[in-house]
Amino acid sequence: MTGSHPGRAPTPAPLTGSAAPCWVNLMTRDLGSAQEFYGAVLGWTFRPGKLGQDFSVARRGGVPVAGIGAVATAYRVAVAWTPYFAVADADAAASRIRERSGTVAVGPMALGKGRGALAADRDGAVFGIWERTEPATSPPTPDGHSHAWLRLHTRNAFDAAIFYGEVLDWASGRPGGCEVSYEKDEVVVDCDGRRLARISSGAVEAAPDPLVRPHWQVHFPVTDVPATVAAARENGGSLVEQRILSQGSEATLLDPDGALFTVTDLRGLAADDPG
Numbered sequence: 001m002t003g004s005h006p007g008r009a010p011t012p013a014p015l016t017g018s019a020a021p022c023w024v025n026l027m028t029r030d031l032g033s034a035q036e037f038y039g040a041v042l043g044w045t046f047r048p049g050k051l052g053q054d055f056s057v058a059r060r061g062g063v064p065v066a067g068i069g070a071v072a073t074a075y076r077v078a079v080a081w082t083p084y085f086a087v088a089d090a091d092a093a094a095s096r097i098r099e100r101s102g103t104v105a106v107g108p109m110a111l112g113k114g115r116g117a118l119a120a121d122r123d124g125a126v127f128g129i130w131e132r133t134e135p136a137t138s139p140p141t142p143d144g145h146s147h148a149w150l151r152l153h154t155r156n157a158f159d160a161a162i163f164y165g166e167v168l169d170w171a172s173g174r175p176g177g178c179e180v181s182y183e184k185d186e187v188v189v190d191c192d193g194r195r196l197a198r199i200s201s202g203a204v205e206a207a208p209d210p211l212v213r214p215h216w217q218v219h220f221p222v223t224d225v226p227a228t229v230a231a232a233r234e235n236g237g238s239l240v241e242q243r244i245l246s247q248g249s250e251a252t253l254l255d256p257d258g259a260l261f262t263v264t265d266l267r268g269l270a271a272d273d274p275g
Contacts (some may be wrong), residue, residue, distance in 0.1 A: 028259060029057060034070070037256055087130065088169075211240065
């Protein structure tokens with residue numbers, strides 16, 4: 001499927017540093033419907049994945065940007081976008097998650113060109129870990145933006161930073177690793193000098209509103225937020241929340257199957273990027 005929506009962003013380069021967000025994956029119920037929606041809204045094209053007929057890889061400008069798997073029902077997990085973090089050893093990282101009161105729901109198991117696991121932190125926010133076991137083949141691109149930018153909404157940002165720091169070896173000082181700093185009441189995560197995530201306090205585990213419960217929020221960069229919102233509505237999605245940034249705007253959307261994601265103006269991401 002080919003999309004030509006004006007809100008699509010320039011092609012970014014993949015992230016490969018240890019403990020950095022390396023991939024985002026959509027768990028959905030209907031692969032065909034998801035491809036139609038994201039192709040129309042974000043201009044993605046799709047190729048079959050190597051994990052079977054229920055998986056595909058979304059591409060932008062010929063470069064892989066995300067995975068989609070029609071596995072929500074099979075794995076009995078929520079329809080959702082999930083970030084995956086690169087780790088040196090998936091088994092060791094899974095053990096650290098359990099030791100720190102997190103949960104490993106699936107894996108570690110063979111996943112693409114590596115081994116991965118689906119987990120949740122101790123407040124219930126779902127994330128994945130992934131260990132590469134084969135060389136990368138994605139072509140490099142000159143664009144300075146990542147495929148996706150992340151925000152963790154959690155009960156206590158500082159507690160969460162300790163959990164992820166211990167699980168993912170943040171602030172280890174290793175080449176390609178992530179560093180943690182504090183800005184006002186938020187924790188900021190930078191990898192290779194580029195801002196990739198913020199961690200915010202205030203989420204409530206039992207809240208009925210999914211935006212208030214602990215969760216990783218996936219932001220996709222676009223060049224035209226209003227046009228992207230309009231395209232989402234035209235293709236069966238809905239607008240949950242829209243915010244004006246210091247530069248540009250962002251909008252949180254629901255796809256037709258109920259997965260939350262956010263589109264953020266490239267200018268806003270650039271303003272938040274120290275690199």
